[in-house]
Amino acid sequence: MPSTTNDHPLDFLFHPRSVAIAGVSKNKESQGYRYLDQLLAFPFKGPVYPVSISEEGVLGVQCYKTLKEIPGSVDYVISCIPHHQVLPLVEDSLVKGVRCIHLYTARLAETQLKDRLDLEKQIVDTARQGGIRIIGPNCMGLYCPEVGLTFRYSLPKESGHIAFVSQSGGNAANLEYQGVGRGLRFSKIISYGNASDLNESDFLEYLLEDPQTRVIAMYLEGVKDGKRFAELLRKADGKKPVVLIKAGRTSAGTRAVVSHTASLSGEEKKWEAICRQFGVIRVHSMQEMADVLLGFQFLQPVSGRRVLIMGGGGGGSVEAADVCETEGLEVPPLPSDMKDEIRSFAPDVWSLISNPMDGSVMGGWEVMVKSLQMGAKWDGVDILIGNSSAIWLLDHPDGAIQHEFSLEFLTDLIKDNNKPLVVFANAGDTTTSWRVEALLKAQEKCKEKGIPVYPNIHRAAKALAHLTGFYKRVNQIELVS
């Protein structure tokens, strides 16, 4: 097992030896109950202490009236109590030697009410006097599968190499929906809300030094210290990809940011310039973020943009060619010696076989197999894009087996040549149960084989454009340095 800690002073946040949850009740809808249930289920690798003024025990675990009554030491406190009860909790934490408090508690600075702004400041000031760091308020906290910390039932128990820093708890959830089924795995997810103490720069600095983290994704509404943040982006440039959503691009978005985490979202043009300057991969939805991250997770570095599109057919092939070129990829025509070779075994259809290599014109399985195998080895392209033909094959339930077969064939094409391959399996978003089952199966197969899968060519091409752009920049930086 590789070293899982680093020397950064914030490493302790991700390796607490014990957790207390303040505000636990038997109400299954309450967040205190949920944190307890999740940490027991994951499980967290250390003692978990529920704190409750009214309950004796919840989920078979003894409750304590206050933090101070807990017999063992407490490193990490999750606060699910109302805002006006937080200050006494912080005072108890000081006595108890707590190192970090995560405030799920909300209704503080984000309300923009003077008394709440003051209270949030007082909480942080009190905590920092005793060296306690604060995550939040108004956030979901930390997910670190290595130690069994989580804020959602459905996040994976296995670790990966992607870190996500999100000012929004909802988006931390959203990334799971958009990518975990396709295989995304994380080193850490950090939902930090109002950033009253620890902020985006602290986490970015930590993750740049974290050996478990190879790719950094961020959802930001604002930054506390723009200069420090830009300096960190400069440090990341060409080393670890940073995939960023910067919300508040428009006037309505900026207003929404203010009422969400009371951040100052700053000027869009400045953000554009900073991202360009430091090679930050800017995306505009959680879906696009998941698509890019999946590419980074599964594909070896590739900076060339020449693609071969394989399988599927007809209008879908034309769309694929248009979309790839629109996204800045190249779809080179097949070289004449390959055309000649195809002519030798497919005299009737060789003139129709080009790039995209349209499966529907090949007049049979044998020609298709030979042509695609030849194409997959072609050194005139850098990346292979496979179309699983879902739209033809999932015409009726019997086709599900054929779709599986088609996918197996496509994903086997790189057995010998180890080229970067992505697959798209387009069967719409709205469909019948048996189609969905077939697609879930396809997804499972791609995940097992470590192949990024997308529901359409648009998303595949966009992800590849971002990915190749990053590696191209890395090459350029290496050339000049």
Add this chain to the structure above:
Amino acid sequence: MPSTTNDHPLDFLFHPRSVAIAGVSKNKESQGYRYLDQLLAFPFKGPVYPVSISEEGVLGVQCYKTLKEIPGSVDYVISCIPHHQVLPLVEDSLVKGVRCIHLYTARLAETQLKDRLDLEKQIVDTARQGGIRIIGPNCMGLYCPEVGLTFRYSLPKESGHIAFVSQSGGNAANLEYQGVGRGLRFSKIISYGNASDLNESDFLEYLLEDPQTRVIAMYLEGVKDGKRFAELLRKADGKKPVVLIKAGRTSAGTRAVVSHTASLSGEEKKWEAICRQFGVIRVHSMQEMADVLLGFQFLQPVSGRRVLIMGGGGGGSVEAADVCETEGLEVPPLPSDMKDEIRSFAPDVWSLISNPMDGSVMGGWEVMVKSLQMGAKWDGVDILIGNSSAIWLLDHPDGAIQHEFSLEFLTDLIKDNNKPLVVFANAGDTTTSWRVEALLKAQEKCKEKGIPVYPNIHRAAKALAHLTGFYKRVNQIELVS
């Protein structure tokens, strides 16, 4: 039942009294078998005659050795035989008094081989001598649910008011995948391939006069007569929306078009100009096309672009605001009198309630219900956008019922005020079976209630931008005329 025919000379195409299928075998994978099976199952409202040189009967229906042996009259022939056998079939069709031949048969002009180009021309010339019209070759033919004509098992049996003219058979299938589950219903789908005789202009002209068709969608790779086509677009302008994919936008796409249907795709800039001039709604994927069509099908005309975003919360709300404004919609702030009223029943959170009306800040069901009901009646917006909160509620299986409840509440908000409402239910594309089931249920509910549903705010906002753009143009045309 409204009149289903029109006076256009091509109306006979969609109302054949009988169909013969040439090239039927017992092989379930063969297209001849499929057409027979589909027409029997739909069912086609008239006799269906399989023609086969080897079979006595298929699927319990007697086969005929040749067209001429069929006892009754034949209006419409579907040809699934190889290209070199087509000419004798056309000659038999002339004898038999056939009115239209649909050539599923391929490997003709699209091969770009001289002998095939000649053969295609000879087929058309021979047919036209006897007044027979040709659809194709290299296409799926006609779907007209009113008479039970179809080329796919899974197309709906009920009619609707959308027509789709597609040079690609695959895209005709794709539209079904992208939109039928959400409720898209069609008057006609026309897959016409190489357009050797009947072409895009013929079909567009027909559909402009078709009382069953209110919206026209087209997938084109090229046009045979640009001047005539532009003239028809001018006629459509402000009357029936035309939603167009013009493929071959890039050099790779143009090459792909040539090898698909041997069309000349023409210059991208010209197409852009024509679309702008005649208010054609240009889209770039079948998914985007389905999204727009769904809006036209379900929503009353609306040209105002002020939206209220309701429900969901956090980062998702910020993203929604950004996306709507980026797509050209407006997200106006709540007026002060509404804020005052909200303050009266939600003193603790009123300052957080804005547009988007973020469900996660409202601190409870009661405040949310009151606020959203008030928002839904607000005359400061033209369109309501509901977020079903899928990302929070589908956290674990018990949440599926809450998601259903949330959707019921959102879709009931327009009971009294009849405002245009669209819903987005974002739970990613890649997920577990129970999440998919919850989303299918949500989709079913929206379909029943006639509400367009989208898997994310990006697609909802883009569809609304196209839709409102069309109706704005209609208003302007009416003002000046």
